[in-house]
Amino acid sequence: MADPLYKIMVVDDEPDLEPLVKMRMRREIRSEMYTFVFAHNGIEALELLESEGDVDLVLSDINMPQMDGLTLLEQIGEEESDLRAVIISAYGDMKNIRTAMNRGAFDFIIKPIDFDDFRVTITRALSHLAKWREALESRDKLVTLQNELEVANTIQQSILPTRFPKTDEYQIDASMEPARAVGGDFYYVELLDDSRVALAIADVSDKGVPAALFMMLTRTLLKGALRDNARPGQVLENVNDLLHEDNDTAMFVTLFLAIFDPKLGTLVYANGGHNPPLHVYGDGSSDVLPMTGGIALGVAPGFSYAVHTVDLAPGDSAVLYTDGVTEAINGDDEEYGMERLHDVFRETPGADARQGNGAVFNSVKTFTGETPQFDDITCLILHRNPVP
Known part of the structure; x- marks a missing residue:
């Protein structure tokens, strides 16, 4: 059986979120679009990132015991560049969300989770990651700044409806x-x-x-x-x-x-x-x-x-x-x-x-x-x- 196209880590201390994600995303899981792994705080997430080694996207809550989502983002930024992170906030706390964006978060999701928005956000983040990886693979062939800006244009246009x-x-x-x-x-x-x-x-x-x-x-x-x-x-x-x-x-x-x-x-x-x-x-x-x-x-x-x-x-x-x-x-x-x-x-x-x-x-x-x-x-x- 072929490996799933993308591996997504969900980091949240709420025990009900794991079965909920598995149930609401069962079609994507069965079709092998995504596989999900779960952690309950930032420390577990970093350990999983090291052991799994091929995580593409991290969806992390902000408020968690032992290590919160903002600290996790900081750690990911120092260790990993070939993945994307999306913050999950239960409070609509714009200051924390802004801090998260400054620390490298690609986007955010508000709790309670709307799974239609959840899917759209995942698709957009992974599309951005795919374009980033394509840019990395072709960077040796880029001979002018204009080529790099064209990649940036594609990314920018992707966020416009x-x-x-x-x-x-x-x-x-x-x-x-x-x-x-x-x-x-x-x-x-x-x-x-x-x-x-x-x-x-x-x-x-x-x-x-x-x-x-x-x-x-x-x-x-x-x-x-x-x-x-x-x-x-x-x-x-x-x-x-x-x-x-x-x-x-x-x-x-x-x-x-x-x-x-x-x-x-x-x-x-x-x-x-x-x-x-x-x-x-x-x-x-x-x-x-x-x-x-x-x-x-x-x-x-x-x-x-x-x-x-x-x-x-x-x-x-x-x-x-x-x-x-x-x-x-x-x-x-x-x-x-x-x-x-x-x-x-x-x-x-x-x-x-x-x-x-x-x-x-x-x-x-x-x-x-x-x-x-x-x-x-x-x-x-x-x-x-x-x-x-």
């Missing part, structure tokens, strides 16, 4: 095209427990690898803050305070966060210094969403972010974008500007999310022609479906 919620009530589409091999823009989409959906778009102040790293940290903190609190203003306040801690590089990120309720058709949002999105009406006309006065995240702690609510009627869209769209330059040194963005939807009234997103990118590329792209271009569109 490519499949979006689509219901009878609404649809979403988004895309990001970095100016360099890696970029500082990102978008985020998450279904919340009460059928609402969270949407975010962001732009880091720098470019290249530093911006990409800051972007990944921001995304991680945003994901955690949304699990604790689905109020946009409070989420931005929490992420801002955490980003400001130990921010020696003085980087910052503009971030727009909205929560859409498909039952009410309301879009509740807070804006951290980002470009104001468009409210596009069913007839193709559009307005800029009212500003809320928020500053970019990471600049100063303790800032409050005001919240605003708009109604999206059936057939309306919310168009989120970064300044790579409106500040794109053509060969005559002209900026694309807001008026051309409004024109996109005047020319395609009633466009759904995918059509609208494609129309924005086509319009920008037609405008810039052969002029090199100097900034990341990102667009996310939420479209409320017309009433049949």
Whole structure:
């Protein structure tokens, strides 16, 4: 019988977790996708890592006797580079989670465990590990920095959603095209427990690898803050305070966060210094969403972010974008500007999310022609479906 494709270690002092994982993951275990080994604290985990020798992924609780998860992460970072670690937290403790990320954790899972999210997180972590191993195997063949950045681009793109919620009530589409091999823009989409959906778009102040790293940290903190609190203003306040801690590089990120309720058709949002999105009406006309006065995240702690609510009627869209769209330059040194963005939807009234997103990118590329792209271009569109 062939060996399982991946070996996963679960480290947790709760005795009920082992049989629960074996039961909920029995299909993957039987098909030999994964094999699981279990430890009850960090010391047992390190002993198993030494004896097993081929563990690919460690899923570890933070609070455990003898050796906690944060100490285990530190030990793994010193001893093992060819595996990935994911933290399991029962408390939604963002400071501990942030410490874990700084010590090398790839992602985190909140207790009680949602096994759909559990599977997605495992898949993403192992995909990242596979790409890392591929990069290691081919590093002797890499002769330029650009080759390495292309690998980084693949990893970065893997965290951006490519499949979006689509219901009878609404649809979403988004895309990001970095100016360099890696970029500082990102978008985020998450279904919340009460059928609402969270949407975010962001732009880091720098470019290249530093911006990409800051972007990944921001995304991680945003994901955690949304699990604790689905109020946009409070989420931005929490992420801002955490980003400001130990921010020696003085980087910052503009971030727009909205929560859409498909039952009410309301879009509740807070804006951290980002470009104001468009409210596009069913007839193709559009307005800029009212500003809320928020500053970019990471600049100063303790800032409050005001919240605003708009109604999206059936057939309306919310168009989120970064300044790579409106500040794109053509060969005559002209900026694309807001008026051309409004024109996109005047020319395609009633466009759904995918059509609208494609129309924005086509319009920008037609405008810039052969002029090199100097900034990341990102667009996310939420479209409320017309009433049949």
